[in-house]
Amino acid sequence: MSKHAYVVTVPKPHHTAYNPDRPISDLVKNQILHLSVAEQHLDTHHQTGTDVHSIKTEREASEYIAHLTRKLHGKETKKSKAVKKTRPARSKPARASSKTNRRKKK
Numbered sequence: 001m002s003k004h005a006y007v008v009t010v011p012k013p014h015h016t017a018y019n020p021d022r023p024i025s026d027l028v029k030n031q032i033l034h035l036s037v038a039e040q041h042l043d044t045h046h047q048t049g050t051d052v053h054s055i056k057t058e059r060e061a062s063e064y065i066a067h068l069t070r071k072l073h074g075k076e077t078k079k080s081k082a083v084k085k086t087r088p089a090r091s092k093p094a095r096a097s098s099k100t101n102r103r104k105k106k
Helices: 026-039 058-086
Strands: none
Touching: 026 058
């Protein structure tokens, strides 16, 4: 393999860049709210029962997000396998009517 001509050096983040006890940002709050809506579609024994409005720190948010991500991906994987097995064969798409395919004659 050939080596890349351009190499971008990325500096290491400052040691205080991740503070698990820092208050969560609005972006993370919105992500948590969206995940809580998705959580409602899980079976009750898979739901966390966490009040998302009580999540205040990045540590709490990361634990909640990681837990739900595992649950949602597990559920999605099983569902997609079932869909692939039971999906009917696709028929050929209908051809456009002859009126739309006409060209103007000169």
